Amino acid sequence: MESDDILLSNLDDSGILRLTLNDARRRNALSEAMLHRLGDAFAKAGSDPKVRVVVLAANGPAYCAGHDLKELTAGRAAADGGRAYFARIMALCSGVMQAIVTCPKPVIAEVSGIATAAGCQLVASCDLAIAADTAQFSTPGVHIGLFCSTPMVALSRNVTNKHAMEMLLTGDMIGADRAADMGLVNRAVAPETLRETTLAMAQKIASKSSLTLATGKRAFYEQREMTLPAAYDHASAVMVDNMLARDAKEGIGAFIEKRAPQWQDC
Missing domain, CATH: 3.90.226.10 (2-enoyl-CoA Hydratase; Chain A, domain 1)
Structure with missing residues (x-):
């Protein structure tokens, strides 16, 4: 401490x-x-x-x-x-x-x-x-x-x-x-x-992926200040980038395979 x-x-x-x-x-x-x-x-x-x-x-x-x-x-x-x-x-x-x-x-x-x-x-x-x-x-x-x-x-x-x-x-x-x-x-x-x-x-x-949490927190506060169309455009772009992350691939794979995900925060 x-x-x-x-x-x-x-x-x-x-x-x-x-x-x-x-x-x-x-x-x-x-x-x-x-x-x-x-x-x-x-x-x-x-x-x-x-x-x-x-x-x-x-x-x-x-x-x-x-x-x-x-x-x-x-x-x-x-x-x-x-x-x-x-x-x-x-x-x-x-x-x-x-x-x-x-x-x-x-x-x-x-x-x-x-x-x-x-x-x-x-x-x-x-x-x-x-x-x-x-x-x-x-x-x-x-x-x-x-x-x-x-x-x-x-x-x-x-x-x-x-x-x-x-x-x-x-x-x-x-x-x-x-x-x-x-x-x-x-x-x-x-x-x-x-x-x-x-x-x-x-x-x-x-217990979640810190990359995923950081991505989501940042996007939440960013989209809140936008118009509805701009917010959806921004959130969609964030989702695309997020889908390409290693932890998203791992998390989806773990869900499909019914196992616990192994996060690497990347």
Whole structure:
């Protein structure tokens, strides 16, 4: 295990990388330091062939409280009132969220506590999310005069417009069951089974061809931004390339021959 003050990292024998936010004192806020650590961690995970799936978990009662407001407030002391600093932090945070989406490895959020503002954005940016049924979610910026505009990007790509706008306009906290109904998380489970449930899903995904998973994840996010005809053209081209891959030939052959496939991730 590699560890530091705010982020823990553990890669198991099945290729599941567990990243754990470990700044409970600050409610695992996305401080500048935390954002840098996360960005580095996802960059390394994406290029490490030993990593097959990433689980993003957290220690403490809060999964992630969003940006560190004390840190942001301190930035106002600059001559420009904080404009350059705020722009840099928002770009850094947006880069981390996009790094999760563009990471070729599937990313699962394991949400054990409250996820608010950019913390809710963090959950929404992950490919999958399993939450304890005691977890809660909100985009509460409107309570402090700051609309959650960047969390809105990830949120609006996970739930319907009206659900997203309700969260953004009211700032209300919602429970895990409601979040599951809305599609913000995949499922809500008892806290004592959260890690077990997340691990089971991670292991199931890790058993697949990593080439196939990377191909599919990339195509999913690419086609989502296209028109319907363009999406079908793009997906068809991806399928052709995928069919020519060694693992697709092996997987189809194994299915026909009724045997377990032997992946080589190529």
